[in-house]
Amino acid sequence: MADIVVFVRSKSRYGDQIVAFPALYLVKKLWPDKQVRVVSRFDVGDFYTRLPWVDQFVRADAFSDQVRAFPRGASASLTLHHSSERFALLNLLRRPALRLGFNNRRIGDCVWTHSHIKDIREYIGLANLRLLATIQPHDPEAIARECFLEIVRPCAGKVKPADIVMIPGGGKGPFKRWSVEHYVALADLLQTRLGGDSVFSFVLGPAETAERAWLEHLNRPDFRLESGRSVAELVALMQDARLVVANDCGPSHIGQGLCVPYVGVFNEPNPEWFWARDYTRDVVPDAGSSDINSIPPARVLEACMAVLADPKSRSSCDRVAQAAHRSLNNPVPLQA
Incomplete structure (x- = not known):
C-alpha cells in the first residue's frame, strides 16, 4: 500500500527526472514512516528505484492505469506535472487528505489543498521544493544538496x-x-x-x-x-x-x-x-x-x-x- 503518491512530470528525459529528486527526498523527510510511490507515464523506473526514499515505482500511461496506481487509502499526493487537468481529476476521484499541485489558473486548481503558482521564470527543481514549502518551510538549497549527498553514499x-x-x-x-x-x-x-x-x-x-x-x-x-x-x-x-x-x-x-x-x-x-x-x-x-x-x-x-x-x-x-x-x-x- 502506498501512503504518498507522487506523479512526476510526463517527460522522459534525464534532466526531467533529476530535478524531481530533491522534492522526493523532502517528501520522505516530511513523512519518514510512509511508503512513497512514484508514478510516471514513461519507463523511467531506474531513476527512481535506486533512490533510498522511493519505495515503489509504477508506470501508468492510460488514465485508467493512473487511477489504479493511486490507492484510495493514500494519505497525500504530490503532483509535479505543471498543467494537465487529468491529475486534478485523479485527486478529485481519490481525495487524499493532502493534495499538493501547481496553480495554473485552471479549473482543477480548486482540487489542491496546498498549491504553488507555476511560473516559467522559476527553476523547476526550486518550484517543486516551494510547493512542498506550503507544508513546512525549509531551505531549498540545503535540501537539494543534502539530497544529492544521500545519493552519493553508496x-x-x-x-x-x-x-x-x-x-x-x-x-x-x-x-x-x-x-x-x-x-x-x-x-x-x-x-x-x-x-x-x-x-x-x-x-x-x-x-x-x-x-x-x-x-x-x-x-x-x-x-x-x-x-x-x-x-x-x-x-x-x-x-x-x-x-x-x-x-x-x-x-x-x-x-x-x-x-x-x-x-x-x-x-x-x-x-x-x-x-x-x-x-x-x-x-x-x-x-x-x-x-x-x-x-x-x-x-x-x-x-x-x-x-x-x-x-x-x-x-x-x-x-x-x-x-x-x-x-x-x-x-x-x-x-x-
Missing part, C-alpha cells in the same frame, strides 16, 4: 573528485550544444587565469562519442574523461568541484542541485532550467541570435571568474554546504 570514496567539471552534452540536439572545441578553449583560458594547475573533468554521455574521440586525440594531461557514469558517481565527481560549466543537459542538474559554483551555457534565456543564485551565472547569445556557438569562450570565462572570485558567491556556497552537513549529521525528521 559510492563514497570510490570516485576521484573533480576540480573543474565541463559538460558539453545536450540531448535535445546541436542547438543546445556549445561545442567541445569551445570548452577546450575555455579550459585554456581558465588554466591561464587560475595559475596553470587546474584539472578539467569532461562528463560525456553515449551521444558524445565524437567529442570523446577528439578529446582523447588531444592527449592532454590536464583533461580527465568521464563516460558512462551513474547518477551517484556523477554526484561523487561534482560534489566538491571548484566549478561546473555545462550546456543545458541532464547531468547539469546534478551540478546545480549540489549548489557548487556553476555556469550554464544556453542557446536562449531559460530560467526554468537554470537556478539563479549568487554562485551561478547563465550565458546566452547576444540579442537577436539563438546560435549557441556564437558565444565566445571569453564571455563564458568572464562568468566563470565572477562566480569564482566573488566573496558573496563563496560565502553562499559555504552556507549551503554547512547547512546540509548539519542536517545530515543530525537526522531529525521534519514534522508535517
Whole structure:
C-alpha cells in the first residue's frame, strides 16, 4: 500500500527526472514512516528505484492505469506535472487528505489543498521544493544538496573528485550544444587565469562519442574523461568541484542541485532550467541570435571568474554546504 503518491512530470528525459529528486527526498523527510510511490507515464523506473526514499515505482500511461496506481487509502499526493487537468481529476476521484499541485489558473486548481503558482521564470527543481514549502518551510538549497549527498553514499570514496567539471552534452540536439572545441578553449583560458594547475573533468554521455574521440586525440594531461557514469558517481565527481560549466543537459542538474559554483551555457534565456543564485551565472547569445556557438569562450570565462572570485558567491556556497552537513549529521525528521 502506498501512503504518498507522487506523479512526476510526463517527460522522459534525464534532466526531467533529476530535478524531481530533491522534492522526493523532502517528501520522505516530511513523512519518514510512509511508503512513497512514484508514478510516471514513461519507463523511467531506474531513476527512481535506486533512490533510498522511493519505495515503489509504477508506470501508468492510460488514465485508467493512473487511477489504479493511486490507492484510495493514500494519505497525500504530490503532483509535479505543471498543467494537465487529468491529475486534478485523479485527486478529485481519490481525495487524499493532502493534495499538493501547481496553480495554473485552471479549473482543477480548486482540487489542491496546498498549491504553488507555476511560473516559467522559476527553476523547476526550486518550484517543486516551494510547493512542498506550503507544508513546512525549509531551505531549498540545503535540501537539494543534502539530497544529492544521500545519493552519493553508496559510492563514497570510490570516485576521484573533480576540480573543474565541463559538460558539453545536450540531448535535445546541436542547438543546445556549445561545442567541445569551445570548452577546450575555455579550459585554456581558465588554466591561464587560475595559475596553470587546474584539472578539467569532461562528463560525456553515449551521444558524445565524437567529442570523446577528439578529446582523447588531444592527449592532454590536464583533461580527465568521464563516460558512462551513474547518477551517484556523477554526484561523487561534482560534489566538491571548484566549478561546473555545462550546456543545458541532464547531468547539469546534478551540478546545480549540489549548489557548487556553476555556469550554464544556453542557446536562449531559460530560467526554468537554470537556478539563479549568487554562485551561478547563465550565458546566452547576444540579442537577436539563438546560435549557441556564437558565444565566445571569453564571455563564458568572464562568468566563470565572477562566480569564482566573488566573496558573496563563496560565502553562499559555504552556507549551503554547512547547512546540509548539519542536517545530515543530525537526522531529525521534519514534522508535517
